[in-house]
Amino acid sequence: MDLTPKETKSELSQSKTTEQRLKFFMQDVTGRALVMMENATQGQQGIAMDLVQEAFISLHKSYADKAIDEWYPLFYTILNNKLQDWRRKEARRAQPFSLFKKISLDDDSEEILEIEDQQQLNPFDTLDQAVTIEEIQQAIRQLPVRQQQAFMLRAWEGFDTQTTAQIMNCSEGSVKTHYHRAIQGLRTALAHLNPHIGGSSHEE
Template identity: 80%
Template sequence: MDLNPKSSHSENLSALKSTAEQRLKNFMQEVTGRALVMMESATQGQHGIAMDLVQEAFISLHKSYADKATEEWYPLFYTILNNKLQDWRRKEARRAQPFSWFKKISLDDDDVEQLDIVDEQALNPAEFLDQAVTVEEIQAAIAGLPVRQQQAFMLRAWEGFDTQTTAQIMNCTEGSVKTHYHRAIQALRNSLAHMNPYLGGSSE
């Protein structure tokens, strides 16, 4: 009885699994830092919660989409991460409001579309940098934004997703993404202007 075909099949499966795990490891190394910054801002600096959300998203990605191409992982990962963040926010809102199960909890009070907003090009975060503005100050300014504005800015400016993909990740309309992103840019420029004269303020 020839066992070679079975052995070969088993070896192929093992090789595919090893390749997928290596791809995931490389992917995690690339996106973990940015994803953590996003989640720490969204959870108001709770590093442990942010780490848990990111790790859970990686586990779900590997469990459900290990066979997808690496390029497809980027929007899939951030969609999973956004869903886990929204679940966490709902639990926190219910914990803060003991009888909240009797009513629908709105997490997106700022989710109002302004359809006349032109789709803005994704900014390079470096535009906010000069000698007077540090990365820490930018991160603090981002953390002060409403969560949906944080997400729109981070996904568009930091991750480079277009409006359509960002809308799919955030589970909202493209008009909402445009609104959140526009408001985030304006708020960041206003909050950082006093430190950076190139943003319209004074460094004095």
């Protein structure tokens, strides 16, 4: 499964038909999208695949005429919405008497840290070569879902803070906070594997 950040889109742009462009787009993004959904659903591969496939179908149905560059944020916005819908259904299934109660899933209302926007982070830059993809993925899976999303969208997909906020339907301050805490959480979770990482940073 491809966990590397997306490369240049020049190859995608060379395709002429919508089907060809969509095929290249799916090949480019599917691996990372599946990883994100598997993490968010605690390893439920079937659910993750369904969410990604549904997002592709919706993208093709509603935005087939858009440019390749526009597909990336659109796709992840659709995928985020489908994930949130699934999480709400799961929460209601776990709380059968909450039909008329508002289900709150996200922690965007938590205290927003006054921190500068952090530079793009390649997850492999600060980790020892001995740390495996599986160990990194397991550490990401332990993070709260919104921290997972902020980290994956910024570090793997390369979206800036503004675009990530639009995809996640939250403020830029929330994205910065989620991303900052995700990095701290990953450093803490993986510190025993690489003593050079050190503890969490204090950038508040």
